Structures are given as structure tokens and as C-alpha cells.
Amino acid sequence: MKAQEVINHILNLPQYRRAKEQTLATKALKEFLGKAKAPLVRYAYLRDNTLFVCVKAPFAAQELKHDSNIISIKNFLNMYFASKNLGFLRIENVKFFVAKNKPPKIVVRKSVLVLKEKAKGNFELRCKNPKLAQIFLDLREILRQKAKNQV
Structure with a gap:
């Protein structure tokens, strides 16, 4: 519990406002999406009245890009942030993108073994x-x- 208190204290410092926004936006979005769709989201952050959501795979972006999902995400997060009096910007757009993780390259050296x-x-x-x-x-x-x- 001590570590969580330290993290919360750091996030409440003014210079870490963006990190706090990102953690709160991610937690709120995953809470809203529920158990079925929450694992599709990696993280979310706010920038210029736009919520950017990083998803794990292209099918996750397709699943979440429906107009009804976008409208309900905007409404929920705007109400959530207003109820908490966090002073965040009002969300006007929601954009989804896929995380580009390249698998690590495994180099296998082929050597010819010569035995005497x-x-x-x-x-x-x-x-x-x-x-x-x-x-x-x-x-x-x-x-x-x-x-x-x-x-």
C-alpha cells in the first residue's frame, strides 16, 4: 500500500498532470468498456480535446470505432471527469490507433562444425x-x- 501512496503523491504534483490524465483516462475507459472489451485497450491519453486510445490489435480498433461506441465513450468520460472535478478538457473527439510493437529479432548464427x-x-x-x-x-x-x- 505504501508504493501506491507514493505513486498517487507523484501523480498529484503539477508537473505530472499529463501522466495523471493518462492513468485516469485509461482507468475510466477500461471501467466503462467492462470485462469483455477492456483487455483490448493498452492505454489512453488526452490531447487538445481529443482522447487517443491505443489498442492491442487492428480488430480491437474496428470493434471500438463504431459511432455508438464513440458517442457513449465521450459522454461517459465527460460526465466522469466533471463529477470528479478534475479540471480536464472536454472530450470532443475519440481516435483509435494500433500499437506497433515489433517482435524482437532472433539471430541464429549457422556455423559449420568441422571435426577432426x-x-x-x-x-x-x-x-x-x-x-x-x-x-x-x-x-x-x-x-x-x-x-x-x-x-
Whole structure:
């Protein structure tokens, strides 16, 4: 509760009048819209008798841009601010815009992993099957060739 008191004290200072207007406009707008439409709004602020409302997605702006919604938002907020005697400007226009948040870019570096051959071809042949013995002999020669080329 102490932190909220500090924030309220700061918002009541004259130099933070705009921040207070923004928080009150946002809270009042979300209260008016109710549980269904309040999550569509990010924030709202007043400038030159115009309420600017930042919404989360383009469909939210479409949902709220209906004339009946705009008229009722203006009427509600004008009555709300008048009843609180806050001295805010009278709202004449309501404009909606979509927040442009770019997703963070994830850079994936592709690297080619080059491994050195650790085998040198120094092993005994204990295989009794002649086909397998031939495969192991071929493998031994390949490994010895690679070991020579790496040195």
C-alpha cells in the first residue's frame, strides 16, 4: 500500500498532470468498456480535446470505432471527469490507433562444425568372417589416408 501512496503523491504534483490524465483516462475507459472489451485497450491519453486510445490489435480498433461506441465513450468520460472535478478538457473527439510493437529479432548464427578424425586406423583385425574382414580392411585404409592428410 505504501508504493501506491507514493505513486498517487507523484501523480498529484503539477508537473505530472499529463501522466495523471493518462492513468485516469485509461482507468475510466477500461471501467466503462467492462470485462469483455477492456483487455483490448493498452492505454489512453488526452490531447487538445481529443482522447487517443491505443489498442492491442487492428480488430480491437474496428470493434471500438463504431459511432455508438464513440458517442457513449465521450459522454461517459465527460460526465466522469466533471463529477470528479478534475479540471480536464472536454472530450470532443475519440481516435483509435494500433500499437506497433515489433517482435524482437532472433539471430541464429549457422556455423559449420568441422571435426577432426580421431581414429588413425591402428587396430587389429579379429574378424573371422572374410566379408567383414574385407570391410574392416577398407575402413582401416580410409582412416590411415585421412590421418596422413590431416598431419
